[in-house]
Amino acid sequence: MIGVISYLVFFATTASILAIAVLGLNLQWGNTGLFNGGVVAFFGAGAYATLILGGAAQAGHLGGYGIFYPLALLGGMVAAGLMAWIVGLLTLRLRHDYLAIATFGVAVAFENLMRNAEWLAGGAKGVRGFERPLRTALGDGFIYNLVFFVVVLLILILTYLFLQRLVVSPFGRLLRAIREDEEAAQSLGKNPARIRLIAFITGSVILGLAGGLYGTFYAFVSPQDVLPTLTFQIWAMLIVGGAGNNRGAIFGAFLIWGAWTASGWALSRFAPVEVQLYTGSVQFILIGSVIVGMLMWRPQGFLPERLVVSHKGKTKRKQHGEY
Amino acid sequence: MIQHLLDGILTGSYLSLGAIGLTLVMHILRFANFSHAELLSLGAYAALVCDALVSGLAPFLAVKLAPLSLTGSLILAILVSMVLTGLSALLIDRLVFKRVREKGQELSMVFASFGMALIMRNVIGLIFGLSPELYSRDIAFATVLSRDPLILIKPDQVFVLGAALLLMFALHLVLSRTTFGYALRAVAENPSLAQVNGVNLQRTIMAVWLIGGGLAAVAGVFYGISHQLIPVMGRDLVLPIFAATIVGGIGSVYGAVLGGFIVGIAGNLALLILPSGYTPSVPFLMILAVLMIRPHGLFGEARA
Numbered sequence: 173m174i175g176v177i178s179y180l181v182f183f184a185t186t187a188s189i190l191a192i193a194v195l196g197l198n199l200q201w202g203n204t205g206l207f208n209g210g211v212v213a214f215f216g217a218g219a220y221a222t223l224i225l226g227g228a229a230q231a232g233h234l235g236g237y238g239i240f241y242p243l244a245l246l247g248g249m250v251a252a253g254l255m256a257w258i259v260g261l262l263t264l265r266l267r268h269d270y271l272a273i274a275t276f277g278v279a280v281a282f283e284n285l286m287r288n289a290e291w292l293a294g295g296a297k298g299v300r301g302f303e304r305p306l307r308t309a310l311g312d313g314f315i316y317n318l319v320f321f322v323v324v325l326l327i328l329i330l331t332y333l334f335l336q337r338l339v340v341s342p343f344g345r346l347l348r349a350i351r352e353d354e355e356a357a358q359s360l361g362k363n364p365a366r367i368r369l370i371a372f373i374t375g376s377v378i379l380g381l382a383g384g385l386y387g388t389f390y391a392f393v394s395p396q397d398v399l400p401t402l403t404f405q406i407w408a409m410l411i412v413g414g415a416g417n418n419r420g421a422i423f424g425a426f427l428i429w430g431a432w433t434a435s436g437w438a439l440s441r442f443a444p445v446e447v448q449l450y451t452g453s454v455q456f457i458l459i460g461s462v463i464v465g466m467l468m469w470r471p472q473g474f475l476p477e478r479l480v481v482s483h484k485g486k487t488k489r490k491q492h493g494e495y
Numbered sequence: 496m497i498q499h500l501l502d503g504i505l506t507g508s509y510l511s512l513g514a515i516g517l518t519l520v521m522h523i524l525r526f527a528n529f530s531h532a533e534l535l536s537l538g539a540y541a542a543l544v545c546d547a548l549v550s551g552l553a554p555f556l557a558v559k560l561a562p563l564s565l566t567g568s569l570i571l572a573i574l575v576s577m578v579l580t581g582l583s584a585l586l587i588d589r590l591v592f593k594r595v596r597e598k599g600q601e602l603s604m605v606f607a608s609f610g611m612a613l614i615m616r617n618v619i620g621l622i623f624g625l626s627p628e629l630y631s632r633d634i635a636f637a638t639v640l641s642r643d644p645l646i647l648i649k650p651d652q653v654f655v656l657g658a659a660l661l662l663m664f665a666l667h668l669v670l671s672r673t674t675f676g677y678a679l680r681a682v683a684e685n686p687s688l689a690q691v692n693g694v695n696l697q698r699t700i701m702a703v704w705l706i707g708g709g710l711a712a713v714a715g716v717f718y719g720i721s722h723q724l725i726p727v728m729g730r731d732l733v734l735p736i737f738a739a740t741i742v743g744g745i746g747s748v749y750g751a752v753l754g755g756f757i758v759g760i761a762g763n764l765a766l767l768i769l770p771s772g773y774t775p776s777v778p779f780l781m782i783l784a785v786l787m788i789r790p791h792g793l794f795g796e797a798r799a
Contacts, residue, residue, distance in 0.1 A: 207602045209529075209609075262786040269527040269745065272605050273737045274786065276529070277779035280734050288772035400730075404613060407606060449625070453617040460613030464591055467607045471599045 178314050183433065185321045188328045189385045191425035194409045195331050195418060196378030202416035202477065203339060204371040205351035206264075207272040210279030211406050214252040214376040216398035218383030220286065220293050222248035223393055227302035233294045241305035245384045252380025253373050260372045265365045271372075279400060287395040298394025305388070324385055328422070331378060335418050347371055401456075405432060408459050411466045414473025423475055432459070498646050499767060503760030505652045505721060508659035509535075511755025512714035513732065514739035515666065515748055516707025522683045522746030523703050524592070526604035530612035531711065532733035536619055536726065538580040538712025539719040543628060545572035545579075562638075562650040564631045565720070573716050577709040584708030585701055587611060612729065620726035628724040630716075655717045662713060663752055666706070670748060675702070683746060731775065735762065738778035742785050744795020753793060757781075 193215055200206040208214075226244030229236025239247065259278055263270040286293055293299050310316040338344050349357045350364045357364055387393045405428060413424020435458060439451045447454075466473065517531045549568035550557030556567040595607045640646040670676035681689035682699045690696050718728060739758045743750025758778055765777045785792060 201602075205600075205602065207605055209605075262783065262790075266786070266790055267745075268602060269521060269605070270741070270786065270790075272527045272529075272602075273741065274779075274782055277734055277737075277782050281776040281779040284773060284776045288770065404609065407609070411606065450621055453620045453625075456613045456617040457621075460610040460617070463610035464595075464607050464614065467595045467599060467603050467610070468591065471595075471603055 174314065178317065181314075181317050181321050183429075185317065185324055185389060186386075187426045187429040188321070188324045189382050189389065190406065190409065190429055191422045192324075192328050192331050192385070193379050193382035193406050194413070194421040194425045195328075195335055196375045196382065197406055197410050198375075198415065198418060198421040199335060199338070199378065200372055200375035201410060202414075202421070203344065203351070204347045204368060204375075205268075206368060206372050206375075207268060207275070208372075208375070209272045209274075209276030209403070210282070211379060211403040212398050212400060213275070213279040213282040214256060214379035215383035215386070215402060215406075216282055216286070216393070217252040217255050218248035218380030219387030219393040219397065220248075220299060220383075221251035221380075222384035223299045223302045223387045223391075224293060226305075226388075227299065229301070233291055233299075235293075235299065235301070241388075245381070245388070248384035248387070249377045249380040252383065253377040256373045256376030257369070260369045264368045264372065279398075279403060283395055283398045283400075286398060294394075296395055298392060298396075299387075300392055302387070302391045304391050320389065324389075327381070327385065331381070332418055332422065339418070343367075404456075404459050404463070405429075408462050408466075410473075411463055411471075412473055414475040414477060416477025417473070417475045420473050420475030420477075424473065428459075428462070431462075496764075496767065497644060499763040500760060501646065501648060501652075503763035504756060505656055505759070506763060507756030507759025508656045509714040509717040509721070509755075510732075510735050510739050510759050511752045512659055512662065512710045512717070513736040514743065514751035514755045515663070516710045517736055518740040518743065518746055518748060518751040519679075519683075519703045520707055521740060523679075523686075523700065524596070524604070526601050526608065527737070529605065529608040529733060530587070530615060530729075531608075531707070532729035532736055533612050533615040533619075534580055534584055534708050534711035535715035535718060535732055536724075536729045537583055537615065537715070538576050538708070539715030539724050539728070540619055540623060540628075541579045541712065542569065542572045542576035542716045542719070543623075543630065543724060545575045546630060548572075549575075559631075563654055564651055565654065566631070569630055569716075573713060576712045576716065580712035580715075581705035581708035584704040584711070588700070588704050612733070616726060616729050623724075623726060625726060628719075630719055630724075651720055655720060658713070659717065662710065666710075666748065679703070734775070735759075735778045738781045741782050741792055744792025747792070747794035750792055750794035 193211065197208060197211055200208050222244050224235045225237050225239045225247040226241050227235050228238060255278065259271075259274055263274045287296050289295060304316070306319075307316065310319055346357065346362060346367055350362070350367055354364045386397070409424040409428040410421055411424070412428055413422070414420025432455065435455055436451065439454060440448060443451065513532065513535055516534070517528060520526075520528050520531065546566070546569045549571050550566065553568065556571065559566055591607060591611055592604060595603050638648055638650065640648055670679065678689065678694045679699055679702065681692065681694055682696060686696060689699075715728070718732065735758050736755075739754035740751055741754070742757050743752070743754030758781055761781055762774060762777045765774065769777075
């Protein structure tokens with residue numbers, strides 16, 4: 173029984189961390205219409221920076237600053253935000269494709285750098301030697317994981333509330349206005365490039381936060397954690413859940429992570445041994461089919477974005493509708 | 496140095512072929528097609544199968560054309576593969592991209608293309624296995640062009656470069672001398688105006704997929720000849736091809752050709768200053784450099 177519960181806690185922790193990431197992507201893609209092809213790079217920047225800043229000294233690479241944990245996590249968020257700032261500054265004024273390609277490139281280059289630069293983050297061996305916060309007080313067992321889960325859940329709720337507030341605020345309205353009709357927003361004196369940059373950076377900071385928590389959870393991060401797979405998973409979560417809907421984003425995260433875990437378990441349990449080598453391939457085909465299938469048959473996702481119709485505006489248009 | 500330059504030109508020849516198709520699709524259908532590189536793998540593997548079939552049916556074709564390691568059957572297989580890959584590109588558009596296009600916005604297409612790339616890459620992996628394949632198991636000896644500095648070149652590489660240039664020249668003639676070429680350029684400029692003038696948009700889109708797929712197939716085979724066939728080759732090729740289109744300017748065929756060579760040469764010259772592990776990052780650095788200096792590429796124009 174305790175085994176089942178501790179597995180559920182483990183599962184829910186991972187899913188909640190991913191849900192935070194999906195919320196960050198939702199701000200970019202769902203609310204602002206920005207395509208982030210390199211989700212994993214911003215997630216990874218958060219994880220790496222948190223572990224390097226908060227970890228114990230390591231021979232041969234950067235690290236060992238042993239910074240107070242919340243500050244280290246904040247550092248991870250800043251690292252992701254800085255990366256987003258540079259990429260955004262270069263691409264957000266151009267046509268949409270450029271951001272997609274450049275962010276995809278960021279992810280390739282980030283993984284490549286982490287794998288090769290041993291002086292920076294340990295190369296292929298990854299970053300070790302990170303002590304999870306409050307470990308001395310809580311130990312390493314079930315209690316620790318439970319407390320960690322509660323903290324992650326709280327952060328998830330806070331992120332959700334923050335984004336919900338943002339969506340209904342004038343800024344959120346502005347984001348949707350730019351997404352729907354950039355020129356119209358511009359004609360009202362708004363600066364779409366600037367607003368998009370702010371939204372892109374904010375979303376990436378949230379991705380960095382998720383990455384930082386992920387790194388903390390495992391107390392270890394390596395190039396294996398920043399493969400493009402994660403980008404595809406997080407997209408599938410958002411598309412299935414419903415782009416533009418924060419509740420949908422969280423729902424999608426739990427659903428897809430559940431399906432991913434279950435399919436991996438089923439394949440390893442029931443598939444013949446010679447097929448096991450191809451478990452990854454089968455799972456990739458599944459996730460690709462989920463993305464393509466949703467876009468073909470239900471592009472709005474299971475929990476679609478709720479259109480905020482401003483009724484005042486509607487009646488006004490009716491009144492002046494004649495000319 | 497000269498060796499790296501030569502290798503770069505050879506890399507450039509298949510990158511260019513891949514980039515031409517991609518830039519056409521990106522210009523006319525207006526989306527970054529992340530599954531384009533998978534058409535290269537598809538073409539390469541289709542040629543592998545056709546090669547085996549042809550040499551089984553007509554063994555006299557399976558003789559090496561000295562000094563190349565290529566056989567007559569492989570050349571025939573390339574032609575068949577061009578057609579097959581072009582048709583597959585068309586089929587994928589019909590089955591997936593067309594529907595997504597009708598349902599959603601431009602960026603849904605980008606997502607869909609990523610999904611398709613995942614599906615194609617892994618289906619190829621399931622069918623052919625994850626281990627590398629080769630067109631010819633024989634060792635192709637390189638000819639020594641010069642001993643000091645040592646410069647080596649394989650006859651196959653000369654063939655690849657020559658064939659690629661020939662194809663590009665043929666495409667140039669089609670684009671600049673035929674009514675079809677004018678129609679294609681007109682659609683790229685302004686789809687609605689082209690339609691008003693009697694250009695069949697659907698047929699032009701079909702032609703773009705056929706050309707793009709056909710050239711991708713050749714590019715894939717040439718990659719396979721120069722390196723080896725692996726199911727994940729698309730993953731390694733997608734960024735360099737995108738870099739080539741961005742360097743050349745999205746929508747410009749000549750830009751794509753030049754961009755392909757520039758990216759190929761830069762990737763190989765980078766070996767002089769960077770450890771080889773960093774090679775996959777070079778295309779990204781080139782994209783960043785272009786976006787900083789000349790955001791619309793060498794021949795591109797601003798378009799929302």
